[in-house]
Amino acid sequence: MAQIELRDVGLSYFTTKQETEALRDIRATIEQGEFISVVGPSGCGKSTLLSLVSGMQKPTKGKVLIDGAEVRGTSPKVGYMLQHDHLFEWRDVLSNLLVGAEIRRMDMKQAKRTALDLLERYGLGGFASHNPTQLSGGMRQRVALIRTLVTEPDIMLLDEPFSALDYQTRLTLADEIHRIIKDQGKTAVLVTHDISEAISMADRVMVMTKRPSTILSVHDIRFDEGEGLSPWQKREAGRYHAYFNTIWKELGGHVAPVG
Incomplete structure (x- = not known):
């Protein structure tokens, strides 16, 4: 079974004067790990x-399915990584990594362990207490990715x-x-x-x-x-x-x- 499936998906935007069709008959399947x-x-x-x-x-037409x-x-x-890192400048790296876990009310002790492990594994182990302003653009994006991964x-x-x-x-x-x-x-x-x-x-x-x-x-x-x-x-x-x-x-x- 596909992990993501789009079945004849369509999307239109409506105003009082007109309909604007954005997507039409999107059909796709994406397997786990792809x-x-x-x-x-x-x-x-x-x-x-x-x-x-x-x-x-x-969608205004069709269906989107995840795991059926x-x-x-x-x-x-589902985790979402955007064009900009959207790190909070007043929070250190570790605190930024825990934002999603806080919002989702996860076990914060486990989330902190996961965050520190991911930082270490992917070359940012020494930066947990740094502020985002001390990081390069590439480092900030890696932190943004790890922040998403913390929510599993x-x-x-x-x-x-x-x-x-x-x-x-x-x-x-x-x-x-x-x-x-x-x-x-x-x-x-x-x-x-x-x-x-x-x-x-x-x-x-x-x-x-x-x-x-x-x-x-x-x-x-x-x-x-x-x-x-x-x-x-x-x-x-x-x-x-x-x-x-x-x-x-x-x-x-x-x-x-x-x-």
């Missing part, structure tokens, strides 16, 4: 798709989490976040404007059309060099450019070629 990237023209509804999976929005149950609201099974979601939704970073930091952080998510065994859906980022991080790339948006194609990303490649290694792999050129042509130049 990493999916979503690309498409600006304004096509990529982030809206994440909102539907998270339960923050309801229809999504009817937000769920602790099964599914990670990533909405352009590298867009505010410089190019070199983006490349490094893509490798790190990909490794962390795979290490944790999470199912992940990444929205990005960057074709290179989409290909290098994903098991499959979903290409969306302009509005009213539907799924144009889905590409299985496989390399002759084998499984387990990092995003950086995938960019150097033999079939990378073929995937890139195919997706670029499908999108007609409406998204960023490199990130």
Whole structure:
């Protein structure tokens, strides 16, 4: 059974004068542990798709299911990582990591142990008492990811989490976040404007059309060099450019070629 399933999903926005159709007949299945990237023209509804999976929005047509149950609201099974880290500057790193656990009224002693373990495991063990202003942009995003992991979601939704970073930091952080998510065994859906980022991080790339948006194609990303490649290694792999050129042509130049 698929962990995430979208069955003929549609979404329209209504005003007193008109209906605007954003998404039309979206059909997709995502298996447990898969990493999916979503690309498409600006304004096509990529982030809206994440909102539907998270339960923050309801489709006007069709159904979204997680583990076979229809999504009817937000769920602790789903974690959301946004473009900006949204760390509270007046709280130290450890206190920031516990925000989600506080909101969900989790066992705070266990949440603190989990937070400290994750900090240590992913190279931030010495920064628990630091303030966010003392961290680099890449470190802040790693803290934001760990904050989401502390709440123990099964599914990670990533909405352009590298867009505010410089190019070199983006490349490094893509490798790190990909490794962390795979290490944790999470199912992940990444929205990005960057074709290179989409290909290098994903098991499959979903290409969306302009509005009213539907799924144009889905590409299985496989390399002759084998499984387990990092995003950086995938960019150097033999079939990378073929995937890139195919997706670029499908999108007609409406998204960023490199990130």
